[in-house]
Amino acid sequence: MATEKELESLCSQVRRDIVRMVHAVNSGHPGGSLGCTEFLVTLYFETMKHNPKEFKMDGIGEDLFFLSNGHISPVFYSVLARSGYFPVKELATFRKLNTRLQGHPTTHENLPGVRIASGSLGQGMSVAIGAALAKKLNKDDSTVYSLHGDGELDEGQIWEATMYAAGNKVDNIICTIDVNGQQIDGPTDKVMPLGDLEAKFKAFGWDVLKIANGNNVAQVTEGLKIAKQHTGKGKPVVILMKTEMGAGVDFMMGSHKWHGVAPNDEQLAQALKQLPETSGDY
Amino acid sequence: MEKKYNPTEKKDTRSGFGAGLSELGKKNPNVVALCADLTGSLKMDAFQKDHPERFFQVGIAEANMIGIAAGMTVGGKIPFTGTFANFSTGRVYDQIRQAVAYSGKNVKICASHAGLTLGEDGATHQILEDLGLMKMLPGMVVINPCDYNQTKAATIAIAEYVGPVYLRFGRPSVPNFTAADQKFEIGKAVTLYEGTDVSIFATGHLVWKALEAWEILQKQGISAEIINIHTIKPLDEKAVIDSVKKTRCAVSAEEHNKFGGLGESISHVLTSEIPSPLEMVAVNDSFGESGTPDQLMTKYGLDTIDIVNAALRAIARKK
Numbered sequence: 001m002a003t004e005k006e007l008e009s010l011c012s013q014v015r016r017d018i019v020r021m022v023h024a025v026n027s028g029h030p031g032g033s034l035g036c037t038e039f040l041v042t043l044y045f046e047t048m049k050h051n052p053k054e055f056k057m058d059g060i061g062e063d064l065f066f067l068s069n070g071h072i073s074p075v076f077y078s079v080l081a082r083s084g085y086f087p088v089k090e091l092a093t094f095r096k097l098n099t100r101l102q103g104h105p106t107t108h109e110n111l112p113g114v115r116i117a118s119g120s121l122g123q124g125m126s127v128a129i130g131a132a133l134a135k136k137l138n139k140d141d142s143t144v145y146s147l148h149g150d151g152e153l154d155e156g157q158i159w160e161a162t163m164y165a166a167g168n169k170v171d172n173i174i175c176t177i178d179v180n181g182q183q184i185d186g187p188t189d190k191v192m193p194l195g196d197l198e199a200k201f202k203a204f205g206w207d208v209l210k211i212a213n214g215n216n217v218a219q220v221t222e223g224l225k226i227a228k229q230h231t232g233k234g235k236p237v238v239i240l241m242k243t244e245m246g247a248g249v250d251f252m253m254g255s256h257k258w259h260g261v262a263p264n265d266e267q268l269a270q271a272l273k274q275l276p277e278t279s280g281d282y
Numbered sequence: 283m284e285k286k287y288n289p290t291e292k293k294d295t296r297s298g299f300g301a302g303l304s305e306l307g308k309k310n311p312n313v314v315a316l317c318a319d320l321t322g323s324l325k326m327d328a329f330q331k332d333h334p335e336r337f338f339q340v341g342i343a344e345a346n347m348i349g350i351a352a353g354m355t356v357g358g359k360i361p362f363t364g365t366f367a368n369f370s371t372g373r374v375y376d377q378i379r380q381a382v383a384y385s386g387k388n389v390k391i392c393a394s395h396a397g398l399t400l401g402e403d404g405a406t407h408q409i410l411e412d413l414g415l416m417k418m419l420p421g422m423v424v425i426n427p428c429d430y431n432q433t434k435a436a437t438i439a440i441a442e443y444v445g446p447v448y449l450r451f452g453r454p455s456v457p458n459f460t461a462a463d464q465k466f467e468i469g470k471a472v473t474l475y476e477g478t479d480v481s482i483f484a485t486g487h488l489v490w491k492a493l494e495a496w497e498i499l500q501k502q503g504i505s506a507e508i509i510n511i512h513t514i515k516p517l518d519e520k521a522v523i524d525s526v527k528k529t530r531c532a533v534s535a536e537e538h539n540k541f542g543g544l545g546e547s548i549s550h551v552l553t554s555e556i557p558s559p560l561e562m563v564a565v566n567d568s569f570g571e572s573g574t575p576d577q578l579m580t581k582y583g584l585d586t587i588d589i590v591n592a593a594l595r596a597i598a599r600k601k
Contacts, residue, residue, distance in 0.1 A: 058358050066353075107385045115356050117385040120376050126346045127381055130353020130361075133338065137314070138357055157377070160346035168338075 002045045007217045009278040010045060010082065011037045015248045016281060017078035017091055019271045022262040025095040028103070031258040032149060033075035035180050035243035038220045040079040043145060047224040052084035055112035063142045064131055066116055068124020069149035069178065070104040071260070077101050082279065085113035091282040122155025124148060125175055129165050129236075132173045143231055144173045151183030154192045159204075165236040166205030174227045174237045178214070180245040182256035197240055207235040214243035249274060283475065283500065287493055289459040293430035295451035295487075296394040300325025301430075302437025303362060303392075307333045310360065310441055316351055317364045318344045323453075324364035324394050344369045345377050351389045352381035360441055361389050367396035367450055368409035375415060382446050383419040390440050391416075392449045396426075397537035398565070398582055399454045399487060399575040408570035414542015416448040417515040423447040423468060424515040426536075426544075428489035430458040432512060435466035443468055450486065452537075454575045457490050469513045471521035477507035480593045481525040481532045485511045485544045488535035488563065488584065495589035506593060514544055522551045531559040531596040535589050537579075540564035559599035561592035 002010075014037050022028035044050070048063035056062075067076050074094065081088045086100070093099035100109040104119030116127050128146035135142060152158065165173065177197065185191045194200075201208045207230050211223035223239055230237045245259065246252030249271045252263075263271055306313045307329045315329050316338040330337040340347040344365055351361035363370065370393035371378070382389045393412065400408050417424045423445065427433040433451050440447045460472075474489070475496050484492035489510045499506045507525050511518065526532050532552065534545035545562035552558050565582050579585050 058356060060357065064356070116352060116387075117380050120380045123345075123349050123377055123381050126349020126377075127353035127356075129346075130350035131356045132353070133350065134354045134357025134359050137336070137359065140357070157343075157345040157349065160341075160343035161349065164340060164343065164346055164350070 004217050004221070007041055007045060007221070010041050011217065011248070012275050013277065013279040014041055014075060014078045014082065015275045016272060016277060018074040019249065019263055019268055020281065021074045021078070021091055021094040023268040024092070026262045027095060028074055028262060029071040029260045030074065030262065031182070031245040031252060031256070032069065032072040032178065032180065034249060034252060035215070035245045035247050036072055036075050036147065036178055037248065038215050038217050039147065039176065039241060040075050042217060042220045042224060044079050044083045046221055047228070048145065049142065052113070055085055057115060059115065060138060060140055061142060064115065064144045066124045066128045066131065066144070066146040067105060067118055068146055069121060069152050070118030073101070073103065073105050076105060080113040086111060088282045121149070121152040122157040125158055125161035128173050128175065129161055129170050132170050135172055143228060146173065146175045148175060148177050149183070150177055150179045150181065150188050150194060151191070153177065153194055162201065162204045162206065169234050170236050171232055171234050174231065174239065176239040176241050178243055179240050180243045182245045182259065184256065184259050186256055201238045205235060207233070207237045209237060209239045211239055211241040214241035215247040285497060286475065287459040289457040291458050292455040293458045294453060294455050295427060295430055295433040296323070296453060297325050298427070298430035298433030299392055299394065299437050299449070299451050300328060302434040304328040304332065306438055306441050307336065312358060312360045313362065313441055314338065314354060314359045315362045315364065316340055316347050318342055318347050318369065320365050323366070324392070326364050344374045348374045348377040348389070349381055352385060352387045355387040355389060362392050363389065364392045364394070366407060367393035367412045368407055371412040371415045371448070372409060379419060383422050386421065387446060388444050390447045390449060394451055395453045396450045397452060397487070398570045398578040398584065399452050399537065401453070401575045401578065402572050404572040405569040410539040410565050410570065411542060412450060413514055413538050413544065417542070417547065421446060422515065423513070425468065425513050426450040426486040427512045428486055428510055429456055429460050431462050431464060432460045432466065435464050436512065439466035439468060452487060456487055459490065469516045469518055471518035472510040472512065473521070474508040474510055475506065477505035477529065479505045479529055480597050481507045481509060481529045482535065482589060482593060483509050483511050483522065483532060483544065483548055484535040485514060487537050491586045492535055492589055494586040495593065498586065498590050499593055504593065504597065511544055514547060517547050517551065519551050519555070522548055523555050526552060526556050526558050531600045533561045533563060533589060533592045533596050535563040537584055538564055539567055541567060559596045561596040563588050563592050
């Protein structure tokens with residue numbers, strides 16, 4: 001079990017990894033990655049039971065995580081590496097030719113910790129449901145987690161999956177929605193208004209929980225703990241988690257502009273000044 | 283040469299799938315089945331009845347079905363998805379591409395009502411592009427068996443193979459002429475008649491028509507070699523090359539658009555290995571329409587006589 005302070009300190013290091021990775025190749029998605037840092041750090045270092053040293057695709061007896069919004073691969077890779085799935089120095093290969101750290105996560109290059117390719121949006125909830133159904137068939141009582149962007153909810157397949165999970169009592173999944181209110185073309189309210197997400201998921205038959213500040217380690221830890229207690233009760237569980245896109249780097253926050261843009265040299269230096277190196281840069 | 287195939291019964295290939303799936307259910311506890319509201323049409327009822335805990339009704343939500351199937355493989359399951367060929371491929375191409383093919387997942391995409399022989403429902407349901415869509419995906423195995431027995435054998439065989447497979451079959455009853463106890467080998471062409479004048483490579487429902495064409499050609503003194511290509515990908519290139527080395531010309535026959543199908547795959551082998559005349563019996567870049575299966579096969583040039591004529595054209599083009 002990690003302390004709150006340890007998790008916070010890890011978040012700072014993961015954020016350094018994120019901005020350095022996207023800067024190095026002048027591409028990638030820092031905004032959503034920074035916004036979901038507390039969530040992924042907490043999930044991998046506190047919440048899930050998993051075995052990074054000996055990755056097995058079937059994950060039997062382990063909690064599983066599926067990243068549906070694959071473009072936030074920088075935070076995913078950093079957290080996987082720092083959990084011990086693969087060497088931290090491999091983060092330097094992100095998006096480069098012959099890398100296992102493809103622009104969007106894939107199983108194709110056999111990167112330990114990744115169980116499905118994602119990038120084309122809206123597919124991860126279905127995959128998580130499938131993995132959860134297999135766990136039920138295998139009499140495996142561990143939990144399946146997934147993360148989705150709020151913009152991703154524009155995709156129709158998400159609602160097919162939402163209907164299925166409730167209708168078939170898939171109660172061993174916890175899907176988290178990163179509600180940052182931003183997507184590529186602007187605020188979600190402008191691009192495709194999502195309406196009342198809580199009411200929508202409730203109407204579909206889900207158990208709806210909230211994390212008011214997804215950039216607060218204590219709130220994320222508590223939220224995930226409560227969510228786990230809500231599993232196994234006949235309903236799928238969704239967490240609506242409010243985050244700030246670009247969190248942790250002042251000039252990247254509060255705008256959709258850093259969704260898929262890398263910082264230049266000067267901006268990188270400015271970002272790193274705000275993020276103490278806590279576990280050693282790759 | 284004596285006529286070798288005299289089937290006494292006609293059966294639909296989709297029932298071969300249903301029978302194969304039912305048998306798999308009994309012998310392999312990891313086999314699971316998913317269906318998008320077409321259980322009866324896909325003949326999945328027996329599996330559903332015998333193994334309700336391993337049968338997943340997903341409703342009319344094919345994208346979700348493919349995603350769930352991909353996720354199930356993570357836990358070691360072998361999912362067989364079932365819906366019409368149109369909704370098994372075109373409707374869910376991106377899901378198959380990312381979550382199944384690129385992710386290397388052991389999903390068996392089983393597709394009924396392929397091609398024109400779906401009949402009266404018309405072009406919205408008569409996909410003639412599915413073989414092309416599926417064969418373009420790296421790592422995807424594409425199988426189109428010819429009759430009930432072969433579809434049953436193929437269904438059982440693909441559960442043993444680890445990796446994504448597209449299995450295509452159809453709605454109408456067609457002569458059931460292959461052996462009930464056949465061993466289905468993925469990627470291995472089956473020579474039905476040996477011949478010396480022309481090689482006829484047929485797949486799916488067109489295999490029986492190629493056998494009928496053999497008889498007509500034989501009466502005209504033409505020796506046709508008939509080869510059943512049940513696996514479009516990986517194509518048995520050696521069988522194609524060895525046959526054409528002997529006959530020096532070829533015909534392809536399929537219930538599919540001429541673009542993207544078996545003919546195109548054969549053409550690729552011939553042009554790179556053994557340049558020879560090839561005549562394609564296939565739909566000429568068109569959608570289908572309503573009609574009986576027989577009427578449609580005639581109108582769109584996929585009849586026995588079309589194979590005969592293609593063979594004569596191919597022979598005439600030989601140098």
